[in-house]
Amino acid sequence: MHEYSLVQELLGRVEDEARRHGATAVRRVVLRVGELAGVESELLATAFELLRGQTICKDASLQLETAPAIWSCPGCSRRIEAGEELRCTVCARPAELRDGGEAVLERLELEVP
């Protein structure tokens, strides 16, 4: 379970960003978590609840957006559905993951006095 170490790193990153803007509090943290990012959203939310206490995020809400995995052919752009073989049936090229492979810190809302 690596979500705790991810949140620890995330809180440090948010703290730096808040300081850079002279913020006194963080109102909202917006994350986008891909289906194949290897990150479990619920565990991430639990870890955030548990670890934010003594940080600048102590009153922040966590907004989690999910991104489904989207595979497609790099040649003809044909969409390859989940569960199919990851090879284009037309061009025989290996599929590429277009979305859903990453967990991204999208946006922060900061309170700046």
Add this chain to the structure above:
Amino acid sequence: MCTSCGCGDPELVSVELHEKILAGNERQAKHNREHFQEAGVLALNLMGSPGSGKTAVLEATARAVGGRLRLGAVSADLATDNDARRLEAAGIPSRAITTGQACHLDAELVHRALHDFPWRESELFFIENVGNLVCPAIYDLGQAANVVALSVTEGEDKPLKYPVMFKAADLVLLTKCDLLPHLEVDLRKIEDALARVMPRPRMLQVSAKTGAGIDAWVAWLEERRPGAVPA
């Protein structure tokens, strides 16, 4: 401060970042990768379930290579340095990384381990990850390739259950193949499952016990060495 009405409330500032949560790890991994490339070391991240035969494959690799190539390894476990000792006994200079409660290696842990280990002397450098099919998959360590050990007793649908791990794999080593006569395992089902989670599925059947398939694995490694002539 809110300047529109003079109420004294703090101003709400929205900051767009769009950066990967793992950006810090990826920076460190890039640094490790540069080190490996400059030194001409082929670094491999060897992952797989606990008991999938990662250490046994490396022992068999040392036997097959027989001094033709200089090997090195760091071996991660939550506790004990047993695997590093086994690798040392097999003739692979090794160092244990004891992770405590951490279920995976990250680029910083590998970097720290490199500081007090003569890794530059290795031509093939194995990073034996913590036995775990989940967490190690998302941490880039600076390796040239990811190798996943999957043993024949783990179930034909394992790749479908752990797609993130197998998506990240450049090669799957199907281990303990000497057990196949005693099992009802359909290899086509494993190959089919891999094709649904790995865009470029590549699997080699090996047995660390009999040495079967280990030459093909060593050939795969040699093809990837810096300066190797493509076969």
